[in-house]
Amino acid sequence: GENVEQHPSTLSVQEGDSAVIKCTYSDSASNYFPWYKQELGKRPQLIIDIRSNVGEKKDQRIAVTLNKTAKHFSLHITETQPEDSAVYFCAAPGGTSYGKLTFGQGTILTVHP
């Protein structure tokens, strides 16, 4: 099955700085890469995703980049704000199915005012 490794496990930045979280995956057939944000005590929520036919996708202050050759994808958050503080998870499906996601271990992002 798919194996997803996520780094770093914790990340601390000052408000206004950028944050980058990286994930690597093992199954070269994976074709869909979502990122989820989970605030304390809440459910994970999809914040951005990318499909394998593009290399980058942006949505306001967040962006995801994909390198299929190296089998890694990254989440970029610019101009961080305290409300960005949360746990972030990457995921990949393995094979050619969009379902049955394997998640990374999560990154705790803390943005200091």
Next chain:
Amino acid sequence: NAGVTQTPKFQVLKTGQSMTLQCAQDMNHNSMYWYRQDPGMGLRLIYYSASEGTTDKGEVPNGYNVSRLNKREFSLRLESAAPSQTSVYFCASSEFGGYTFGSGTRLTVV
């Protein structure tokens, strides 16, 4: 539009007791999933159902059973609860893409 609804939100069980976690979605999604979340271990797949009438094991199925009752509902059953099953359980549904998660069930087995 409620999305994905899970019940109960909290539960305390004694070792050996049984219970069923309920999940329902109103988005007409074909696929539904049960994950457990433990500190430092992310979300691990217990069981999933790609479509009504089918279920398959995920990464950590031991000690659990599931039922896809219809397209809307997917339940998770613990037949004989063990302390190792203390966790937060999330149900999710999807259709060709990202998941929509339920609000979770925090289960403690003592």
